[in-house]
Structures are given as structure tokens and as C-alpha cells.
Amino acid sequence: MSESPTVWISMEQCPEAAEHILDAQADGHPCTCTLDRDNADARRRVALHHTPPLPGYDRDEYPPAVCEEGGEGANVRYIDPHDNRVAGSSMAHQIKKYPNGTKTQIKVARKGR
Template identity: 50%
Template sequence: MGSVFYEKHFDDTETSVTANVQLIFPADRFPETAQHIKDAIASGESAICTIDRKGAEDNRKKSLHDVPTKKGYDRDEWPMAMCDEGGEGADIRYISPSDNRGAGSWVSNQVEKYPDGTKVMFIVK
């Protein structure tokens, strides 16, 4: 049984909410990435991702500049490089390439319909 994608859109009039969309991230499909997201948020990183696709390459360079590659692992970033909140100071964790790349592809597919500037709240379940 696959994970259910859930999103909630907020009206612009709901001023108490800081995100436009909630995205339920499937921990059962991508357990290493899910744990990294949960741990990073618990450590003070943002649960909100403001989509900034144009800034992704620069953010990735900034977040990974002093984190060496490790054979057999990917360097997972939270907040992700495509988030305005990403870049310098992002939380980095070594995880399996299949989990990291699968999660990245899944997130990309979920948010492709949203323009840059959309604030997405990640909820890991």
C-alpha cells in the first residue's frame, strides 16, 4: 500500500499560518531522509521550505562546501537546496543514495505545480 499525499491549501486571509501548503512526507518510503528532516527540525532548522529553484545550485555549494563526500553515501541537506532557507548552515547527514534520491524526486514531483515563493510546511509521518 503506497503513501497518501496530503496537502492543505491556506487562504491568504489566514494570517496566523506561515505556510501556503502542508506536505506530508512519507517516512515509510524514505526512512533515512524522514529521520534527518525530523532531527534537523527538532534541532532548530525550519520546517518551512520557501521554494527558490533558481537559488538551489548556489545553496547546495554553500551548504556542502566543507562536507567531504563519503563513498556509498549521499550528503542530504535540510533545509533542501531548493529552499530559500537552505544553503549556509543547513544540516547535513550522510544517507543512502537510493533513499536520498528517491526522496528528492518525490518532493520535486509534489511541488512542481507551485511557483517560487510558495511556502511549504513539511510534516513527516
């Protein structure tokens, strides 16, 4: 596939996940990630290893575990579970037609986009 698709995460629908993306990217984490669903569970375990569960929160990682760039060194933040699941569902829906190995841009959609 020649074009690099863009995954949009809505600031209105999932503000905590969107803010986490913006902060992680500002701290040097990549805006372009390579899809690799097959190893997502292993990357998620590595990314979350030093961040214990906190009642009432999800641990959100960026880059996402579904990307090769996730895992060790990922930025992890506690966020509202609903917010995290809306963002994850949105991303899953947007990438479902693309095969592993596809490079995708991850961007935040602000109000009015």
C-alpha cells in the same frame, strides 16, 4: 496562493531522509520553507562545502537547497543514495505546481497516514 501546501516525506519509503528532517527540525531548522528553485545549485554548494563526499552515501541537506532557507547553516547528513533520491523525487513531484516564493510546510508521514 493563500494556503501553505504541505510536502510529505514518507518514513516508510525513505526512513533516513525522514529521520534527518525530524532531527533537523528538532534542532531548530524551519518546518516552513520558501521555494526558490533558481538558486538551488548555489545553496547546495554552500551547504555541502564542509562535508566531503563519502563513497556509498549521498549528502542530504535540510533545509533543502530548493528552499531559500537552505544553504549556509543547513544540516547535512550522509544517507543511503536510494533513500535520498526517493525523498527528492517525492518532494519535486509535490512542489512542481507551486511557483517560486510559495511557502511550504515540510512534514514526515508516518505509517498509516
